Amino acid sequence: MASINIDRDDRDLQITVIGAGTIGLSLAALHLAYLATPSNLTIVDIRLDLESHVLRSLPALLPQGLHACVSQVKLMSSVPVAVKDSDIVQECGPENLAFKSALWLEVERHAPPGALLWTSTSGIPASRQNAQMRDPSRLIVVHPFNPPHILPLLEIVPSPQTSQSVIDHTVGFWRRRGHEPVLLQKEITGFVAGRLAWVLLREAIHLVDQDIVTVEQLDKIIETSMGPRWAYAGPFKSFHAGGGPGGLEGLLKNVGPTVQACWDDTGKINMGDTWETKVIGQAREAYEFLDLEERDLANRRVLEAVRMVKRETKARN
């Protein structure tokens, strides 16, 4: 069983991010803002323009004061070399089982035996990725939510083989960083955040497909109701509060028949059905120009607003 024994300060760890896509770079930015020196971070990717890509894209994810650090990040194309002295290897490669399985064989051969091995997969459980590893207890899913340098959630999903030591060190690391690691008790297709988002998206697509609302109207509905509500309290807490003295039970008693009627009537669209042209077309038209800087700032401010309110309440009580 893998036993992790990292006795250095988190800031002195050697972290290797595999894959310089959206998630990889966002996680790189997150690490860079914490590490003692930028050269503790390695980004590995086989793309030929890796250096110009990182120099162009990474600064936008960092506070102004850290832009200069970017040039000191180690960039490599060879996994064996990149993971040689790593304490943490965080994989953000393509969502493809063959790729990931082969990668972990290679990483396992070359990384120190005590290194943490994390996959950012949004859907391929560790128990499938680790099938060919010599020590499958080393691998664990650390599933971030885009953009992970801003949104605090990390779903931590061990396989049945993952060692307790790997779980504890992974959860501890993210907790010390002030992020929100949530440890799932069992593997499940798509994990939790994904399942919830996709099931809502399926119904959303159905409603647009049925011409009840447009893509833009549906987004507006969420932005002015569930979004702000759930930024502070998730669905159970919100419905429990909404039920008054009867709580969740009282609420379900009141609206139970409507809820069941909705469940019975849920849309059953599938990927590749005819809705794609309409829904994708509406999205493209409505969101031709997207301001990601505005999005990132809004996400930060919303999180900060909730934190402030909780701090104020705590100080008052």
Next chain:
Amino acid sequence: MASINIDRDDRDLQITVIGAGTIGLSLAALHLAYLATPSNLTIVDIRLDLESHVLRSLPALLPQGLHACVSQVKLMSSVPVAVKDSDIVQECGPENLAFKSALWLEVERHAPPGALLWTSTSGIPASRQNAQMRDPSRLIVVHPFNPPHILPLLEIVPSPQTSQSVIDHTVGFWRRRGHEPVLLQKEITGFVAGRLAWVLLREAIHLVDQDIVTVEQLDKIIETSMGPRWAYAGPFKSFHAGGGPGGLEGLLKNVGPTVQACWDDTGKINMGDTWETKVIGQAREAYEFLDLEERDLANRRVLEAVRMVKRETKARN
């Protein structure tokens, strides 16, 4: 066909709220903050302690400066008297078809012919509530999201009989108030916000029932991912941005197989199944003490944070 002809300023309208429950009082607070004088607002309810209930509960929903106004709100127990001079009748009674049908017959007989008739129902479409009305074109669903004095959404759902004049005046009223009326193109069970929230709740219950996460963990997941994300941009806009240059189409191509696997594996729990004991028990234990003041403040601050960011971007461009 009902024709609305309200030529007074919104602040001078006579508004009658039927039902002094959570939603009724919250809407009363919303109106009170806008109306020229508190006596333009009437609250009607048959509960015997109506006066003490309103005096106790309504001030908490209002800014300090308006607490004194509460005593000037008209309180009545008789619908015919209460609606006699109303410009707007907003029903927030029990979620019960027999109650609502009978109420509209009575309201129709006694309210001025040009008054707007709004039902806050979360599930009974106007086409069922209006079945016995002399003029069914008068009724329209104005479905708020709890707490409606804070969250901006109003789902406006006309029946096939509702007149265009009723639709236009209803949408115009809420838009002038700075709220977010979204006009649905057709009636549908549970409307849009409800369907989306309930379909997510169903999967959430399933995941707790399967012991993947606890009620509290599931809420934490939403609060640190989808909540803050959707407070700024709904699911289509978010996924379109997350897909990079390929937009929503690119994203669905990348994660399509995972999405479909989640859809195929969706929980099929129903109201009244065995999950209730576990889920309700966990909610009761986790949320024994709920601070609604903190919730309201958090909701306000989140909405304000998003508004500020959008204003800043606009000023910059």
